[in-house]
Amino acid sequence: METEYLKKESPKILIVDDISINVEILENILSNEGYEVLGALSVEEAINIMKKTLPSLILSDLSMPEIDGLEFCRMVKSNPKTRDIPFVFISVLDTSEEKEQAFLSGAVDYIPKPFDAVEVVMRVNNHLNSYRLQQEMASYNRMMHKLVEEQKKQIEREQENRLRALAKIMEKRNKGMGNRLENLGHNAKLLAQSLQLLPSYENEISDEFVETIEVASMLYDIGSLVIPDITWAKGNTDDISDTEYIKRHITEGAEILEEISSGQGNSRFLSMAIKIVKYHHTHWDGTGYPALREKDIPLEARITSLAITFDALTGKENNDNAYSVEESIQIINEKGGRVFDPDIVRVFGKIWRQMKTL
Numbered sequence: 001m002e003t004e005y006l007k008k009e010s011p012k013i014l015i016v017d018d019i020s021i022n023v024e025i026l027e028n029i030l031s032n033e034g035y036e037v038l039g040a041l042s043v044e045e046a047i048n049i050m051k052k053t054l055p056s057l058i059l060s061d062l063s064m065p066e067i068d069g070l071e072f073c074r075m076v077k078s079n080p081k082t083r084d085i086p087f088v089f090i091s092v093l094d095t096s097e098e099k100e101q102a103f104l105s106g107a108v109d110y111i112p113k114p115f116d117a118v119e120v121v122m123r124v125n126n127h128l129n130s131y132r133l134q135q136e137m138a139s140y141n142r143m144m145h146k147l148v149e150e151q152k153k154q155i156e157r158e159q160e161n162r163l164r165a166l167a168k169i170m171e172k173r174n175k176g177m178g179n180r181l182e183n184l185g186h187n188a189k190l191l192a193q194s195l196q197l198l199p200s201y202e203n204e205i206s207d208e209f210v211e212t213i214e215v216a217s218m219l220y221d222i223g224s225l226v227i228p229d230i231t232w233a234k235g236n237t238d239d240i241s242d243t244e245y246i247k248r249h250i251t252e253g254a255e256i257l258e259e260i261s262s263g264q265g266n267s268r269f270l271s272m273a274i275k276i277v278k279y280h281h282t283h284w285d286g287t288g289y290p291a292l293r294e295k296d297i298p299l300e301a302r303i304t305s306l307a308i309t310f311d312a313l314t315g316k317e318n319n320d321n322a323y324s325v326e327e328s329i330q331i332i333n334e335k336g337g338r339v340f341d342p343d344i345v346r347v348f349g350k351i352w353r354q355m356k357t358l
Helices: 002-008 020-031 043-052 069-078 096-104 117-173 180-196 207-219 222-226 243-261 268-279 299-314 325-334 342-354
Strands: 012-016 036-040 057-060 087-090 109-111
Touching: 012 020, 012 043, 020 036, 020 117, 036 043, 043 057, 043 069, 057 069, 057 117, 069 087, 069 096, 087 117, 109 117, 117 180, 117 207, 117 222, 117 268, 180 207, 180 299, 180 342, 207 268, 207 299, 222 243, 222 268, 243 268, 268 299, 299 325, 299 342, 325 342
Parallel strands: 012 036, 012 057, 057 087, 087 109
Antiparallel strands: none
16 A cells, blocks of 8 residues: 555655755656645744655755754654654755764755756655665565465464364363363463463463463373373372373373474474473472473473363263362362472362353
């Protein structure tokens, strides 16, 4: 759209000089070339014009009362809306120091007085062409960035759909599981959203993190797909003593996801899922597996670990010894600071009524 605008309308040139005859001379020269000229006898007047109409080129005198050309140039270049507009001084720059100051302020050129019509037109044309090309390139870059972002989102949607399908396979393999993985994803997302409201986590948990953990957490037990006769209900409780099972299902699960990831590029879903698979059996006090402790454990794994346990304790499918919600809450509270991150336990205590159970 910006490129079309530059093609359809005559470029606007702002001329700023406190001597009106200079403005008139330049206006005559440039108007004959088909340019639309905006004249100002002071910087203040020029600024008011620019609030309504942005020019494609500024021609400004150097020496003017109150606000001079150097200060005006600095003002133009410090504003993100105007900094790309070519700024050309119209002045008698007698010394190298004056020329250096002009270019250091952000000017791209200067046109000496008295004006030579041919030189004025040639320099103006050159800078307008450069500006037009710059605007076209900026427009093209924005378009390409938008296309890349759209493609990235499409790829992420496809990756998310594949991982959700993989979670469905896990549910079908374990008959009677029902919607437990979906519930787990919901609960992990809810815990992450609630933690995000705490000042200490607002920079650590982004909206993208919240969206990602909902899907990634559902794959925590993917290693069970290649381990025979293992029921989903083993969960993440202190009752599990089979260290070999834990190591094997972590190793197998991570290998499955890493193999999928090798052909998917940089997937935030897979990257987070791998961390969850590897570390959801860790304990806050370092007694779990692997033997990480406290905040050395990835946050997504600490969140998912509690969500897994809550589901395992309350889940009635394949678990005749399921606890009531109240009993489950008490068990989790007792494990705060030992098995679970105490911050997550405190948040859990405030939102457990919104968490899903079967």
